[in-house]
Amino acid sequence: MFQSLRARLIGICIAITTLSLIALALATFFVVRGNTLSGLDERIGQITRVYAGELAEWVKEKQRITTSLKTAVGQAEPVPFLLAAKQAGAFDDAYFVQADKRNVFAHPMPEGYDGTARPWYKQAVQAGGPALTPAYVDASTGKLTISFVEPVGPAGQPIAVVGTDMHLDTVTNKVNSIHPMGKSFAFLLDGQSNLLAHPRADLALKPVTAIAATLDGALLTRLANEGGRADVSIDGTAQMLYAAKVEGTPWVLAVAIDRAEATQPVRDLLQVAIAITVLCVIAAVGLVTFAVSRQLRRLSVVRDALEDIASGEGDLTRRLATHGSDELTQIARAFNHFVDKIAAVLVRIRESSESVRLASSEIASGNQDLSGRTEQQASSLEQTAAAMEQLTATVQQNAENARQANHLTANASQIAAHGGTVMG
Structure with missing residues (x-):
């Protein structure tokens, strides 16, 4: 799949684009989530303090009315x-x-x-x-x-x-009316960390640990004094807990916000970011493919020209366009220079071939003359060989005659010797 340069370039560009978009989406998500949670902490903390202030004013009002009874x-x-x-x-x-x-x-x-x-x-x-x-x-x-x-x-x-x-x-009714968000609820603690008010009436005067084992009065007191939030699980649901002291009383007002509901805008943003990232990647695939293909089109022309030349039937008069100053233009210029060199070499080869043809013709003519003279010499040699054969036969015959004469001489000598013996 990635064997061609075009495919590798497209793959690299898409990978870089995808990673960049993912990094941007994640950075945006984390920044927005952090800002959202910070803003939520500030807003819900402020709302909690406002409700605690209203409760304090309510207590003060009741206390003032009670003070007025002194006149009775x-x-x-x-x-x-x-x-x-x-x-x-x-x-x-x-x-x-x-x-x-x-x-x-x-x-x-x-x-x-x-x-x-x-x-x-x-x-x-x-x-x-x-x-x-x-x-x-x-x-x-x-x-x-x-x-x-x-x-x-x-x-x-x-x-x-x-x-x-x-x-x-x-x-309890006053506390239960506190709903900063749809699924939020509030509860009120007395000075002994017992529940004074809670949406569940059966929890009245029970310790705060009845809501969640991880809750205690010290935690809520710290939240009331220092601000901030605590993340706890209540009835299996993640809750963001805020607290404020009700001035003039030992009470502590706590507000629980459903984390899923509070962070829903952040999740919506994440989904939008994912959708945008996917769409951008799809668009990038098309744009990068088009751009890379367009940029590498001249490289394909160079390839085709080289293949044409390599096939042996190439047109050496063909030249590539050299407009521009990019690498592909440099390759086109190098190709044109290469073809010029090849054409010059072929011209020289053609000229040398003509010289070789003429020399070959002359050599062929000389060889033919030499062949004629050689045939004549061969004929003379054949005649000489025949004479030599006749001479050899005559010599051989003479030699035979000499042997016979020698034999006769020897016999005559023996006979003479024998005759001498007889005579002596």
């Missing part, structure tokens, strides 16, 4: 004061209890009721000023209740304690 102590007809305060503050009860155990309530109390023995009375005396009681079970209604109390008279020895009661349902 010593009045001949104090009940109208109590009823007015109860209505003004939307309390469930308003009252005061004197140090001599006499009491006046907006509604009748059982005979023998001793308010001075109640924890809220003792807390007011000990505080020496306005106080907010922890939640407790009201003796009259049996409901969870908080009381706003304040002593009347000298510190440590008050003549009475005025108070107002409010069922915890009222506080």
